[in-house]
Amino acid sequence: MSNEEVVVLSVGGVRYVTRASTLQQFPESRLARMLNHDEPEFKLVNGEFFVDRDGALFSYIMDFLRTLQVSLPTDFSDYQRLRREAEFYGLHPLADLLSQEHLLKPRLEILEVRFSLQEMQAFFRVFGSCSTTVEALAEQVTVFTGQQPGQSWSSPFPSQQTLVPLPLERPSHHDMVFQCGTEYSAGDQFVARYVSIKPDNRKLINGTNVLGLLFDTLLKDGFRLISARTVSSEEKVECYSFERMKRPAGLTVMVNQPSGSSGVAKARGGQKQKGK
Secondary structure, eight states, rough: TTTTEEEEEEEEEEEEEEEEEHSSSSSTTTHHHHHOOOOTTTTEETTEEOOOOOOOTHHHHHHHHHHHHHHOTTTOOOHHHHHHHHHHHHHHHHHHHHHHHHOOOOOOOEEEEEEETTTEEEEEEEEEHHHHHHHHHHHHHHEEEEEEEEGGOOOOOSOOSEEEEEEEEETTTTTTEEEEEEOSSSSTTEEEEEEETTTOOOOOHHHHHHHHHHHHHHTTTEEEEEEEEEEEETTTEEEEEEEEEEEOOEEEEEEEEEOOOOOOOESSSSSSBBBO
């Protein structure tokens, strides 16, 4: 059968259409042998291969064959059943990946925002259980500083003068600290700090406005607010807790098929590479 030939399968009454080359990704699998009519259990009926197995779970089998990656929905729970299907089809690399269930399950992320408003300044501390999430958020947040005349310190918009970006404070890989507002400098001058959070291009000096923009950014990124409490009424420190279920990065099977070999597969977390 030509690698480009279209193959139709009816799995548990669900119809799938694919290329022969997709089913031949793993030559030792039952799906590859089926194309050579070496699997009598897979009957050819009216030009379609009939397979008496779970038709819904077979969609994940097909996705794996097409991408060489395991990427499951956040609400997926049938790991044992899918592993059993993978073993039935002789897709042992997939079965091995599914045995690493702890790597495939989505994980709960917690992120905490502490906000303190003191006179003309607002202070923020963001702590997250996942360091990569905090790192990504830190790349979105930029603090700009510059001198402002005393009479315009309360202006919500920066003056025409050049603002200098400041590096964020990173006490650890899991948190970051920044502030906005104004503080007295000398003479009739104030030091002003504005905060910008990508992709929004505004530079905000008001702490409440920055807090609102930070909330919008987190909500758009899949977080949800689960609690709000006052940590210290005297220091006016408020704490907001967020959580989200984060899908893990897909596990990839690296396939090497040198000449005369049936192929060797191993799992890696990263981009797919396929040797010839």
